[in-house]
Amino acid sequence: MESFFQSSQSRFGSSWNFNAFKNLSEISPAVQSHLKQVYLTLCWALVVAALGSYLHILWNFGGLLTTLACLGCMVWIHFTPPHEEKKRVGLLMAFAAFQGASIGPLIDLAIQIDSSLLVSAFVGCAIAFGCFSAAAMFARRREYLYLGSLLSSGMSILLWLHFASSLFGGKTALFTFELYFGLLLVVGYIVFNTQMIIEKAYSGDLDYVKHAMTLFVDFVGLFVRILIILIKNTMEKENKKKKKRSD
Template identity: 45%
Template sequence: MNIFDRKINFDALLKFSHITPSTQQHLKKVYASFALCMFVAAAGAYVHVVTHFIQAGLLSALGSLGLMIWLMTTPHSHETEQKRLGLLAGFAFLTGVGLGPALEFCIAINPSIIPTAFMGTAMIFTCFTLSALYARRRSYLFLGGILMSAMSLMLLSSLGNLFFGSIWLFQANLYLGLMVMCGFVLFDTQLIIEKAENGDKDYIWHCVDLFLDFVTLFRKLMMILAMNEKDKKKEKK
């Protein structure tokens, strides 16, 4: 028997029997909106890098927060769908602009950090998303409490590090944050499925959760690569 004659059934690989057809349609909308956010955020980041607007980091953070609150308080309905998509696009654009200072920092060290970090983030996000989609329903929802506790610990250590100025604590927060965000991809994906199964079809707001997970993953991985690159340059000197 020739093992190379075996055919892989890709249709079977893409079937999620434990997810209802309506929820699968909902997920398609979520990820289509996510793709839109990625494109718009990339445009926002490009605008910042080209214009070199120094205050863009603070202003974009305030603007994106305002748009997120506006989006959250706008009721989900067919009549408000176009408006909420516009708010989502604006939020994604300003989030991309907010990445500008970190991008410029990495470009100054080594421009190759950015595509490397993006490809790494895309691979991590895809792997953990597929793990959540193929896993049994609710199997990762227990992570919620653990992840929030870890986030609280990281926040406290970051505030404390403002006084200590420890580079080791800063790096530990980066690596721990990367692991925590991987957990959030699992948790948020299964939470979206569970919400959709229970009738919550707000795909725009569900997209925000995944988009923030991706951006945070990208930012942390980018900073880790930048720190490692700086250390390599110091060793060469």
């Protein structure tokens, strides 16, 4: 991870100029066309997810059932042949809608506390996602694929720590660690998955639906963690103000 940030700083630091965009010329036209289709599909999925969250706020139906439906749509997409394009796109949009409804309670909480948190979280998420995706595109091919093993190890650490906390306690301290360490892992997955999609496209895998779903999961994971951090910080500030007033 440290080498990734050092490489990113050297790439986008003092040596950054317009010529850096020429790195995109190394990506073949066919792969560039595929990436455009992937990101366009991702944008539509995000719009549908926002609609799903809005429907939850209206009718309060997001929860365990929508999460299970979300997983069902994901499995269905994987087992649907690539030539059934319309069906797979429809399943992806259903997946996005159920995912939006599943995080609806968190979004509803943010609106109740301070609606500006929602805007700040989305803008921050979009900027971070765009920057790290660009870092993966401008980098040399396969430069960040080594992150796969590190990220898998990081996820294993989180799972074992979560299991240990359920047995021995200490959930409050672990929650903060999981939140920020999980945020770091999601950022790493954005870079890794972007380069992996490019490499798969070069290998002939032009399944834009599955690739858009992968990036959608990364985007939502990043958004949720940023929003939770903003909510947590806001509530802590409010508690401090209440204590000062009571004193």
